[in-house]
Amino acid sequence: MRTTILQYDLSKIVDLAREGKRLDGRALDEIRDFTIELGMCENAEGSARVRLGSTEVVAGIKMGVDKPYPDSPDEGAISVGAELLPLAHSEYEAGPPSFSEIEVARVVDRGIRESKAIDFTKLCIKEGEAVWIAFMDFYAINADGNLFDAGSIAGLVTFMSAKMPKLNDKNKIIKHEYSGELKLTRHPLLATFVKLGDKIMADPTYLEEKASTARFSVATTEDGYMSAMQKGPGYFNAEEVKYMIEKGFEINDAKRKKIFKLIKK
Amino acid sequence: MDRIRITKVNEMVEERIPDYKKDKKRVDGRKMDELRPLSIKVGVLPNADGSAYLEWGQNKVYAAVYGPREALPKHTQDPYKAVVKVTYRMATFSVPERKQPRPNRRDMEISKVLGEALEQVIFAEQFPNTEISVFVEVIDSNAGSRVACLTAASCALADAGIPMKDLVAATGVGKAFGELVVDLDKNEEDAPDAVDVPFGIMPNSGNIVLLQMDGLLTKEEWAKLVPLGMKACQDIYKVQKEALKEKFILSEVSEKSVEAAVEDKAPVADKPKKEAKEAKAKKVKK
Numbered sequence: 208m209r210t211t212i213l214q215y216d217l218s219k220i221v222d223l224a225r226e227g228k229r230l231d232g233r234a235l236d237e238i239r240d241f242t243i244e245l246g247m248c249e250n251a252e253g254s255a256r257v258r259l260g261s262t263e264v265v266a267g268i269k270m271g272v273d274k275p276y277p278d279s280p281d282e283g284a285i286s287v288g289a290e291l292l293p294l295a296h297s298e299y300e301a302g303p304p305s306f307s308e309i310e311v312a313r314v315v316d317r318g319i320r321e322s323k324a325i326d327f328t329k330l331c332i333k334e335g336e337a338v339w340i341a342f343m344d345f346y347a348i349n350a351d352g353n354l355f356d357a358g359s360i361a362g363l364v365t366f367m368s369a370k371m372p373k374l375n376d377k378n379k380i381i382k383h384e385y386s387g388e389l390k391l392t393r394h395p396l397l398a399t400f401v402k403l404g405d406k407i408m409a410d411p412t413y414l415e416e417k418a419s420t421a422r423f424s425v426a427t428t429e430d431g432y433m434s435a436m437q438k439g440p441g442y443f444n445a446e447e448v449k450y451m452i453e454k455g456f457e458i459n460d461a462k463r464k465k466i467f468k469l470i471k472k
Numbered sequence: 473m474d475r476i477r478i479t480k481v482n483e484m485v486e487e488r489i490p491d492y493k494k495d496k497k498r499v500d501g502r503k504m505d506e507l508r509p510l511s512i513k514v515g516v517l518p519n520a521d522g523s524a525y526l527e528w529g530q531n532k533v534y535a536a537v538y539g540p541r542e543a544l545p546k547h548t549q550d551p552y553k554a555v556v557k558v559t560y561r562m563a564t565f566s567v568p569e570r571k572q573p574r575p576n577r578r579d580m581e582i583s584k585v586l587g588e589a590l591e592q593v594i595f596a597e598q599f600p601n602t603e604i605s606v607f608v609e610v611i612d613s614n615a616g617s618r619v620a621c622l623t624a625a626s627c628a629l630a631d632a633g634i635p636m637k638d639l640v641a642a643t644g645v646g647k648a649f650g651e652l653v654v655d656l657d658k659n660e661e662d663a664p665d666a667v668d669v670p671f672g673i674m675p676n677s678g679n680i681v682l683l684q685m686d687g688l689l690t691k692e693e694w695a696k697l698v699p700l701g702m703k704a705c706q707d708i709y710k711v712q713k714e715a716l717k718e719k720f721i722l723s724e725v726s727e728k729s730v731e732a733a734v735e736d737k738a739p740v741a742d743k744p745k746k747e748a749k750e751a752k753a754k755k756v757k758k
Contacts, residue, residue: 248612249530251565261518265611267565294536294607296519301559344564349517382568
C-alpha cells in the first residue's frame with residue numbers, strides 16, 4: 208500500500224517539476240517553515256527540538272572533560288553524532304551507524320567546526336591535562352526529508368544555548384551547576400538542494416529526495432564565508448553549483464534572522 | 473534496577489537523609505501515593521503507523537509503532553502469531569553523564585520485558601508471520617523511564633489501530649526513606665533503603681504484565697504495595713484514554729484543513745481523467 212502511494216507521488220513530483228512546481232505548492236527556492244523549542248531536556252547542557260515542515264529532530268549537548276590530543280594540548284573539541292531512529296521512518300533500521308547517519312553527522316559537524324564559530328582554545332581547562340569536549344548528538348524523530356538542514360538548525364541552536372558546567376578543583380563536573388555559556392562567534396547554517404530534471408529545489412521533502420537525481424549542501428556564515436560543502440549522489444554543472452551557493456547564502460540569511468527572532472522570544 | 477545516575481538535588485540527600493515517616497511528604501513535596509505530572513499526546517509522528525509523546529515529570533519519551541509488517545529475516549517469523557519487537561533506547565544527552573550511543577545490556581533487557589508486556593494485550597494471532605515493531609526513545613529521564621515508555625508504547629499501539637484487549641498502564645512503586653511510595657524519582661531511587669518495582673498492569677483485568685524489582689522488601693510491604701500500584705495505574709489509564717480520545721475530537725481548525733485538503737486534491741484527481749478524455753478524443757480523430 209505504502210509503496211503504491213509512493214510510486215504515484217514520485218511520478219507526480221517529476222511531472223510537476225517539469226513545470227517548475229512542487230507537490231506541496233512551494234516555489235522551487237522556498238523552504239518549509241520551521242519551529243524551535245529550546246531546553247526541554249534538563250539532563251542536557253543544551254537541547255532543542257526543531258520541526259522543519261514535518262521533519263522533526265531533537266538535539267542535545269553533553270559537555271565532558273577529557274585529555275587533549277597530544278598535537279593540540281590547549282584545544283578542546285566538538286563531536287557531532289546523528290541517529291536516524293527507526294522511529295522516524297519505516298526505512299531506517301536499528302543497528303550500527305549507517306552511511307547516511309555518518310554523512311549527515313559529519314556534514315553538520317564540518318559546517319560548525321570549520322566556520323571557526325567555536326574557539327577551541329576557550330574550551331581548554333588546563334593545557335596538556337584537561338579540556339572540554341562538547342558532544343552534540345541529534346536524533347531524527349520524524350523523517351520527511353532534509354535532515355541536513357534540520358540537523359544544522361538544531362545543532363546551531365543547541366550550541367548557542369548550551370551552558371558550561373561548573374568544575375570542582377579536581378576538574379570534575381559539579382552536577383546541575385553552570386558557569387557561563389558556550390560562545391559562538393559565527394552562526395553557520397546548512398542549505399540543502401536537490402536536482403530534479405533540470406530544476407533545483409531547496410529544502411527537499413522525503414519524496415523529493417527520492418525522486419531527485421542529485422543532492423548538494425552548503426554551509427554559510429553571516430559574514431560571507433562558506434564553511435562546508437557536500438555533494439551527495441548525482442552531478443551538477445558549474446552554473447548550478449554557483450546558483451545553489453548564491454541561493455544558499457540567501458536562504459541561510461533568512462533562516463538565521465528567523466532563528467534569532469525565535470530564540471529571543 | 474540498573475542505576476542511571478540522575479540526581480537533581482543530590483546535595484540535599486547528602487545534607488540530611490529525609491525520613492518520610494516524620495516528614496509526611498516527599499523530597500519534591502509529593503504525597504506518598506502521588507504521581508508526578510503526566511501528559512500524553514498520540515499521533516505525533518506522521519511517518520509512523522501509530523505514535524505517542526509522553527512527559528512524566530522530567531521523563532520525556534517518544535513511542536512509534538510500525539506494522540504489522542512482514543517479519544524479516546524470515547526465521548524470526550512465527551506462523552501462528554505476530555512477533556512484538558520493542559526497541560528501547562536512550563538519547564546520549566538524556567542522562568547526567570553522556571550515555572554511549574550504542575545499546576547496552578540494560579537497553580536490551582528493558583526492550584525484552586517491555587515486548588513481553590505488550591504482547592499480552594495484542595491479538596497477535598490475527599497477524600501470523602508479521603512483526604509489530606515498537607520503538608521507544610527516551611530524550612530526558614529521571615527514574616521510571618521504562619514505565620514511561622511502556623505507558624506511551626501502549627498508546628501508540630492503540631493509535632496504530634492494532635486490535636488490543638486492553639492498554640498497559642505502568643508505574644514505579646517501591647520504598648524510599650522508610651515509606652512505601654509510588655512513582656519514585658531519582659532521589660528516592662538513590663535512597664539507602666530504596667526498593668524500585670517497575671509495575672505494569674492491564675487496567676481492565678488487573679493482570680500484571682510488567683514486574684521487576686531490586687532492593688529488599690518484606691512480604692507485608694509487598695502486600696501493601698500492590699494496591700498502591702493498582703490505584704496509580706488506574707489513574708494513568710485515565711490519562712491514556714483521554715489522550716486517545718483527544719486525537720479524534722476534531723477542532724474547528726482541523727475540520728477546515730480537512731475540507732481544504734479535500735478541495736486541494738480534487739483537481740489532481742480530475743487531471744488524469746481529463747488526459748484520458750483527451751487521449752480518447754485524439755484516438756477518435758485518428
